[in-house]
Structures are given as C-alpha cells and as structure tokens.
Amino acid sequence: MKPSRAKAPLSIVAVIVCAFAFAGVLYTEDVGLLRSATVFTLGACFKQDELSGEGGDGGVGGSRRIKFDPEKCNVMKGTWVYNASIKPTYTDETCPYVDLQVSCGKNGRPDSDYLNWEWQPDECDLPRFDPEAALEKLRGKRLMFVGDSLQRGQWQSFVCLVESYIPAEQKSMRRGRALSVFKAKEYNASIEFYWAPFLVQSNSDLHIIGDPNKRILRVDSILKHAKNWKGVDILVFNTYVWWMSGLRIKSLWGSFTNGEEGFEELDAPIAYRIGLKTWANWVDSTIDPNKTRVFFTTMSPTHMRSADWHNRKGIRCYNETIPVLEKGYWGSGSDLRIMKVVSSIVDRMKVPVTFINITQISEHRKDAHTSVYTEIQGKVLDDEQKLNPKKYADCIHWCLPGVPDTWNQLFYAYL
C-alpha cells in the first residue's frame, strides 16, 4: 500500500519555481561563496584526558569515546568512515516523498558508495537515528523546518526516516507552495516544511525570479512568513545560499512607501546581518522558550570548484564518488563571514537557539550532491544533458537518501 507519488499535490508551478530557483543559483558561479579562500582552525575542544574513565571504547581504532553529550562532544570534529554493511533505511523508490530533484538513484546515478559513509566524531559516538524514538519525542507536537530547498531536503529526509514505521492509514502528506505538512496521526504529530528561502520577505519567495539581480529583499520584514510559524513546538531554520547568488543584495527597508525603486545595494554579509537580525528579533519577541525549541541549521556547503580538492580537471562535483578524506577540510563553498554573522547574532539572543552545525561535516562530501542526476523544469536530465555537466551539474543540492540523513542524525541527537 505505497501511497502513489502522483497523489502528492506538488503543483507544476512549484516544480517550475524550483527549477528557476536552482537556475538562479546555478548560473551565477562568480559569486561571493566562491571567492573566500579560507584558513580554518577548529574551535577549542576539550582535552583527551578529561574523557578518561567516562565511557566505553569506540569501535574505530579502539580510541576512547564518550557517550554523546552535546555539551561535551564537538561533533564537528571527526571523519567519514566507510562501512559497506550500512543500508539506508529508505530509498527514493520506497519513500514516496522524495522530490525528483534529489532522487539520484531513480534519476540514474550509477554508483552507490556515497550511501555507505558514516560520520564518526572523534570524541563520542553519535546516536543512531531511531525512528520510533523520534516519533515518540514528537508526540502531540508540531515540528517545522523553515527555509530554502536545502532545508526542504532535510525535511524530506526526516519524513522518510520515520514514515515507513507508520501504517498507510495513519499518515498523510499535503504539499503546498509555501507550507507542506506530513502527519503521523497515531502520534498526533506533524512534520512540516515552510518555504522562506531568505526567512525575511522578498519579491522572489513564491514567484521566484531567476535573475538574482532582479531580486529585492525586504530585510526588515518577516511577519508575512512568521505568522505561519506561531504555535509550532519545534522550529528548525536555515538560510544561506540564496544570499550568495548575486554579488550585492538589493535591500529595502520599511513599508513600500518608496516603492521597489528605493532599495539600497548591500554586500551579502551586511544584508544577511540585517535580515538575520530581523529574524532574531521576531524569535526573541514572539517565542516562549518554555514552549518552543528553536534550531538553526548552518550553511550547507557547495562544491563548485574542484580545484579546492586538487582535482584540476574536474567539473565542480561532477563524477566525484568519494568524500574528501583530509581531516578538517574546508573548501571555498561556505562563506565564513556568514558563519560569523550567524554566531554573533545568535549569541546575543534571549531565546536559546541550538545549532545543527552541518557545515564542516558536509564540506567533505563532494561525492554526495545530485550533480547531473537531477531534474530541470520537472524532467529528469536526458542523456545529452547528463553529458554536459558544465551546464547542468548541481553541486548545491544533496541526493536522498544521503548527507541530509546525517544532518537529521545530528538533529535527533539534540531532540
């Protein structure tokens, strides 16, 4: 009794919208996120001797690891470990909710090793995602992911990780242009996604404007979106890649009195700071931390420059089949200025916000993007398009199953 894919009311408009959104990002390669050459040092982490006596032996290399404790374990520090016996709990065939855009297997991806890597923090073991325990934690609650298409991937991953444990008549899915809702009736729980790629309002939210230079952001307006976030028990936000798709961000303040002409052009990190501050003010003034938990998924890195990992002949992430295994690898696909903005704003908020810090972990995974196993305007790339990765390889989005399942493993550990 597999619910049919055709039933999901994902409108053709949404499909086109997504294709354009992607095109907007795809065709502006000379963007900020490719410029910042980065030197990266890992944050201070606790010393090995603090661990002694605390816990059992980890598997790999017999090193000592403690039980996962978000306060103590720096999960960002670790390695991807190949494990041939891992089987993803779902596929893009078994889970009816995976969008065509990220259904790499169905779209013809020939290799599958990218599904066999597990993130292993150095200092602790990350708990496995336990679908029944996750559903139990959501009992009587609304969980909502808010943000862009990468956040939508995390939402679909979460739904797919739990949905096979729910009998067909006990679950439902309603896809909408802005809000999509998966319900687990027996648990009286919902797992929702709200589309707001900048979090703040813009002229390119539902009617996506392909040309980044024509997008105008209302950096101090959020209520039109945020009114849909009220009453949710667990909110998970993200916003990043859309800010990076033009060199400068056309930004508007206040009401429309000065029309759409009155914008100012700001550098992305400056506009981002104002936009995120608007979000932070909304959270601080609206959210009761005793009732609602707030999470923020950090930047999802892109893999647009194969020179970053010394593959000089490569075309972005095209044909990559293994992760970058160099420890602490940091490429040019995440803008550290944005990371600084995020931490400085969140540090000063009243309402506690938990980071799902996926950036460093995902930096390694040049092998796990959708690349040419994706769609454009609702159609899987044809063979000719697949042979033209310069034009078509998507090195922003991630295959499902895949890396977003690890993001949810991390999220689950904090839940």
Ligand SMILES: *[C@@H]1O[C@H](CO)[C@@H](O)[C@H](O)[C@H]1NC(C)=O
């Ligand atoms: C590999 O995966 C299997 C199945 O999930 C698990 O039982 C085993 O412990 C893993 N091996 C290592 C070395 O982590």
Ligand SMILES: *[C@@H]1O[C@H](CO)[C@@H](O)[C@H](O)[C@H]1NC(C)=O
């Ligand atoms: C179901 O959950 C909602 C919140 O999502 C809550 O308002 C309602 O009271 C719950 N109903 C039952 C029967 O538990």
Ligand SMILES: *[C@@H]1O[C@H](CO)[C@@H](O)[C@H](O)[C@H]1NC(C)=O
């Ligand atoms: C949250 O709960 C604590 C302890 O019950 C209470 O002191 C605090 O005032 C509450 N905060 C809000 C915003 O209601």
Ligand SMILES: *[C@@H]1O[C@H](CO)[C@@H](O)[C@H](O)[C@H]1NC(C)=O
């Ligand atoms: C991509 O990989 C395939 C299979 O390994 C190979 O035949 C092809 O030449 C590669 N393409 C490029 C552009 O490297």
Ligand SMILES: *[C@@H]1O[C@H](CO)[C@@H](O)[C@H](O)[C@H]1NC(C)=O
């Ligand atoms: C996320 O983790 C990286 C290290 O992997 C760190 O540099 C960065 O500051 C963290 N970001 C936040 C917002 O905490």
